[in-house]
Structures are given as structure tokens and as C-alpha cells.
Amino acid sequence: MSEPADRTAPPVEPSGEGRVSVVGTAHISEASVEEVESRIAEDRPDIVAVELDEGRYRQMQGEEPDDLDASDLLKGNTVFQFLAYWMLSYVQNRMGDQFDVEPGADMMAAIDTAEEHGIGVALVDRDIQQTIQRFWARMTVSEKLQMVGGLAFGITDSRVVGIMIGLIVGLLAGPALALFGGTVGITETVYLRAASAAFLGLATALLVEQLAGFVVDGDTRLAVTLGSGLTVGVVGGGMLGIADGLLMSFLGGFTITLIGSLALGLTGGLVVGLLAALLIGLRGSTEPEAAGVGEMDVEELTDADVVTVMIEEFRQFSPGGAEALIDERDAYIAHQLVGLRQAGYDVLAVVGAGHRKGIEGYLAAPETLPPMDSLVGEQKASRLPWGKIIGVVLSVAFITFFILLAMAGVQDGFLLRLFGAWFLINAVFAAGFAKLAGARWSSAGVGGAVAWMTSINPALAPGWFAGYAELRHLSVNIGDISRLNELLSDETKPLGEIVSEMFDVPMFKLIMVVALTNIGSIIASILFVSYVLPQFGAELGGVDGISQLMIDGARNSAELIWRTVT
Numbered sequence: 001m002s003e004p005a006d007r008t009a010p011p012v013e014p015s016g017e018g019r020v021s022v023v024g025t026a027h028i029s030e031a032s033v034e035e036v037e038s039r040i041a042e043d044r045p046d047i048v049a050v051e052l053d054e055g056r057y058r059q060m061q062g063e064e065p066d067d068l069d070a071s072d073l074l075k076g077n078t079v080f081q082f083l084a085y086w087m088l089s090y091v092q093n094r095m096g097d098q099f100d101v102e103p104g105a106d107m108m109a110a111i112d113t114a115e116e117h118g119i120g121v122a123l124v125d126r127d128i129q130q131t132i133q134r135f136w137a138r139m140t141v142s143e144k145l146q147m148v149g150g151l152a153f154g155i156t157d158s159r160v161v162g163i164m165i166g167l168i169v170g171l172l173a174g175p176a177l178a179l180f181g182g183t184v185g186i187t188e189t190v191y192l193r194a195a196s197a198a199f200l201g202l203a204t205a206l207l208v209e210q211l212a213g214f215v216v217d218g219d220t221r222l223a224v225t226l227g228s229g230l231t232v233g234v235v236g237g238g239m240l241g242i243a244d245g246l247l248m249s250f251l252g253g254f255t256i257t258l259i260g261s262l263a264l265g266l267t268g269g270l271v272v273g274l275l276a277a278l279l280i281g282l283r284g285s286t287e288p289e290a291a292g293v294g295e296m297d298v299e300e301l302t303d304a305d306v307v308t309v310m311i312e313e314f315r316q317f318s319p320g321g322a323e324a325l326i327d328e329r330d331a332y333i334a335h336q337l338v339g340l341r342q343a344g345y346d347v348l349a350v351v352g353a354g355h356r357k358g359i360e361g362y363l364a365a366p367e368t369l370p371p372m373d374s375l376v377g378e379q380k381a382s383r384l385p386w387g388k389i390i391g392v393v394l395s396v397a398f399i400t401f402f403i404l405l406a407m408a409g410v411q412d413g414f415l416l417r418l419f420g421a422w423f424l425i426n427a428v429f430a431a432g433f434a435k436l437a438g439a440r441w442s443s444a445g446v447g448g449a450v451a452w453m454t455s456i457n458p459a460l461a462p463g464w465f466a467g468y469a470e471l472r473h474l475s476v477n478i479g480d481i482s483r484l485n486e487l488l489s490d491e492t493k494p495l496g497e498i499v500s501e502m503f504d505v506p507m508f509k510l511i512m513v514v515a516l517t518n519i520g521s522i523i524a525s526i527l528f529v530s531y532v533l534p535q536f537g538a539e540l541g542g543v544d545g546i547s548q549l550m551i552d553g554a555r556n557s558a559e560l561i562w563r564t565v566t
């Protein structure tokens with residue numbers, strides 16, 4: 001039996017025989033607003049049911065958003081679910097700006113008109129947090145990557161996308177060059193010149209950035225900083241080798257190789273990133289019109305055929321996501337409407353046009369409705385928890401590595417130095433990247449202190465710990481999303497200023513602290529395996545020597561266990 005929905009206006013008595021009429025609207029259409037107002041005024045139903053949940057209703061009423069619980073925001077996939085929700089919210093807001101209509105104006109018109117006529121209002125949609133969680137859980141890994149990537153390419157400045165691509169490529173290429181550069185002719189001299197260029201370029205960029213702030217701002221300041229740093233680095237460091245002697249005096253060959261290979265990798269990566277930015281820019285405008293919306297009359301969005309095409313396209317992209325985002329909500333809303341009808345109310349339901357067909361099908365045959373219990377609650381992923389499995393395997397492998405070396409007779413001092421290097425490089429990068437995101441020193445310190453442990457287990461993350469510490473000093477709420485949308489929609493401010501102001505929004509700052517702390521730990525792990533571990537391995541005879549020690553350690557461990565058992 002379906003239960004009647006909660007009502008937000010003074011309750012009314014049922015008029016007798018229950019019935020439900022459904023109006024399908026476009027959430028960004030002015031004509032939809034007018035249609036809703038006229039239908040309510042003409043039909044005078046007992047209840048106006050709207051496609052809203054309690055949280056969205058309160059937000060649209062201008063009530064103060066609730067603070068978010070840290071345990072909800074930081075655990076598991078919740079961060080990614082939030083990002084998906086924010087991106088979808090941003091796209092809808094941009095479409096509303098395009099057509100000069102506030103997103104959700106149709107629902108607000110239904111509520112306001114109902115209240116004007118003394119008609120009860122029912123909120124019949126599923127809680128948005130449950131919908132987003134189930135939507136994310138139903139999508140495959142490839143679908144998630146495609147969705148986030150597609151949205152990012154749709155709403156992000158091409159230069160930012162290009163820089164991010166370049167950094168990723170460079171951080172992967174740097175260690176590869178250090179390990180295999182000799183096979184392609186990269187000598188110690190090349191590493192030294194690259195390190196010299198990096199040192200001079202960075203020092204120049206930092207100096208110019210401070211001085212340029214007195215003269216220019218925004219994108220001009222950024223261009224002057226990067227241009228001067230690049231010029232001095234390439235000419236003074238790479239071509240003339242001005243800083244070669246200084247680096248050789250204070251740094252060893254290993255450090256020079258590390259810095260030089262990273263500089264070469266990042267330089268090549270940024271070239272790739274600039275080419276990617278150029279290609280993205282050639283795709284044209286990144287406004288919603290580019291996705292085809294601008295080519296369509298907004299009023300056609302209420303046409304059944306157009307909506308059906310849009311839904312089917314999304315269903316082909318992600319069948320599981322469409323089920324959670326569309327089909328389950330059709331059934332949930334229909335449950336609520338059937339409950340109101342069974343209670344004897346005359347109901348006018350105002351829903352998005354994409355839901356109308358499914359809801360009307362269930363209203364005509366309520367016996368086909370799935371059980372309400374199957375539509376609510378947290379969706380458990382049916383796939384194997386590969387992240388946890390990999391995390392356990394890596395943790396066991398890491399511990400086994402140290403145990404076998406110890407059992408092979410490797411001196412405690414060597415193992416202590418190896419562990420110290422692992423701890424130090426993880427702490428420096430995790431804490432450094434957290435500080436780069438604007439974290440307090442205490443929060444960055446927490447992330448750095450646990451990074452050695454969390455980096456060997458993907459099921460944990462140092463960013464969670466840094467995030468919890470940072471949240472003690474932040475007040476995060478859903479209203480931050482509106483502020484972020486406003487900043488991203490501001491076309492009058494330079495990119496640098498927008499990014500700076502985004503870091504002033506508590507929710508964005510928290511997400512960046514979590515993300516960059518984790519990224520710092522990942523980079524540290526890559527650098528340790530690529531640079532540090534080979535240096536320590538040389539003391540044990542290289543790969544062959546370590547392999548033999550592992551075998552000896554396994555043999556000694558087996559003998560010890562056998563003696564203990566027998």
C-alpha cells in the first residue's frame with residue numbers, strides 16, 4: 001500500500017473520489033511556468049504535488065542550508081557524488097541563465113500558486129542525496145569517467161584542462177625518464193641543465209609574481225609571471241647553464257637527476273597540455289549551447305518526442321544511471337501519488353516532462369509498481385570491491401617486503417633508513433600539497449603524518465584525515481554550491497581571480513584539501529619507487545641482490561615456522 005506524501009501547506013479534506021492529473025514541464029521554460037499557474041487556477045485541485053524533496057524545497061524557499069556532516073562528506077565515494085551533483089547543478093544553472101529563467105521556476109510557480117488559492121502542497125520526490133548516491137553506485141567505472149570528463153570539458157576553461165593534462169603526463173614521464181633516460185641518450189649533463197633551468201625559472205617566476213602584483217592583475221599578471229620564468233629558465237639555465245656550478249656545489253648527483261628528470265617530464269607534459277588546450281579550444285564554445293541545447297527551441301523541451309530522445313540517449317550512455325535517476329524516481333513519485341489518490345484527494349502533479357510517461361503508466365497500472373523498499377536507502381554496489389582488494393594486497397606486500405628483508409639478515413639500520421625515507425617523502429608531499437590547497441598547518445601536518453600508512457592502502461587516504469582536521473575550522477553547507485555556481489558563471493572576472501575566490505568557499509576548499517593531499521601522497525609513492533628505492537637497492541646488489549634476499553628471507557621464515565610447529 002502506498003503512503004500519502006507529506007504536505008507543506010495547511011491540510012485540506014479530500015473532496016471525495018481521488019484522481020491524479022499530471023503536468024509535464026521543462027524546468028527552465030517560461031511557458032511551463034505560465035502553464036502551471038493557469039492549470040492550478042482552472043482545476044482547483046485539493047493537492048498540488050511537486051517534483052521536490054524536503055531539502056530542495058527548503059532551499060528554494062530561501063531557508064538557511066543545513067551544515068554538512070563531515071562523516072557524510074568525507075567518507076568513501078561521497079566526495080565524488082557531491083562533485084557529480086555540483087556539476088549537474090552548474091549545467092542546469094547555465095541553461096537557466098541562457099533562457100533567462102530561474103531553474104526550478106516551474107516548481108516554485110506551482111507552490112506559490114497553490115498557496116495563493118489555499119491549496120495543499122505535497123513534496124513527492126525522493127531525497128536528492130539518496131538519488132545521487134544510487135545514481136553513482138549504479139554507474140560503471142567507465143561511465144563515471146566519461147560523465148565527469150564530459151562535464152569537465154563542457155564547463156572548464158580549456159587552459160585549466162590543458163594544464164591538468166600536462167601535469168599528469170609530466171609526473172608520469174619524469175620517473176620514466178630517470179629510469180630509462182640513458183637508453184635514449186639522456187646524460188647527466190642534460191639532467192643538470194634541466195635542473196638548472198627549473199631552479200632559475202621557478203626563482204624568477206616567484207620574484208616576478210610578487211613584483212607584477214604592484215603593476216598588473218589577473219590573466220596579465222599570470223602571463224608575465226609564466227613568460228618571464230620560462231624565458232629565464234630556458235635561456236639562462238637550459239642554454240647557458242648559469243646555475244650549474246651552484247647546483248653541483250649543494251646537491252648530489254641523485255638529487256640533480258631527480259629534479260632534472262622531473263623538469264624534463266613536466267616540460268614535455270605541459271607541451272602536451274597546451275596542444276590539448278588548443279584542440280579543446282577548437283571545439284568551440286563550452287557553453288551549454290555547444291551540447292545542442294542552443295539549437296533547440298526551449299519550449300520544445302516539453303514535447304514528448306524530444307524528451308523521449310533525450311532520455312534514450314542518456315539510457316544508452318548509462319543504463320544503470322538512467323534507472324536510478326529516471327525510472328526509480330518515476331516509481332517513487334507514482335507511489336506517492338497513488339497514496340494521495342487512495343486517500344481521496346484530487347491531485348495535480350507537476351513533474352519534469354521526462355517523468356510524465358513513466359508516472360502515468362504506473363498510475364494506470366499501480367499493481368506494476370516495484371516495492372517502495374527497493375526504491376529507498378543506500379544502493380550497494382554489486383561489483384567486487386576491487387579498491388579494497390587491491391589495498392589489502394598492497395598492504396600485505398609492503399609488510400612482507402620488510403619482514404623478508406629482516407629475516408634475510410639485512411641490518412636494522414638499513415631497514416630503518418628505508419622506512420624513514422618512505423615516511424619523509426610521503427609526509428613532505430602530502431603536507432605540501434595540502435598547504436598548497438590552503439589547509440592550516442595543523443591539518444597539513446595530520447595528512448603528512450599518516451601519509452606513509454595510507455599510501456600503501458588505497459582503501460584509506462591521507463586526505464580524509466587532513467579533511468577532518470580542516471573541517472574543525474570550516475562551516476560547510478549546501479549553500480556553497482550556489483556560491484560556486486555564481487563564480488563559475490561570472491564572465492567578467494579573470495580566471496585567476498575566480499579560482500582564488502573559489503578557494504574562499506568552504507566546501508570547495510575542503511574538497512581541494514582532501515584531493516591535493518591524496519595527490520601529494522600518490523606522487524610521493526611514485527617518486528619513492530622510481531627514485532629512492534633504486535638508490536637503496538644498489539646497496540643490496542640491485543634487483544638481483546634484492547631478489548636473492550627475498551628468497552633467503554622466505555626460506556628462513558619457512559624454517560622458523562617449521563621449527564616452531566615441530
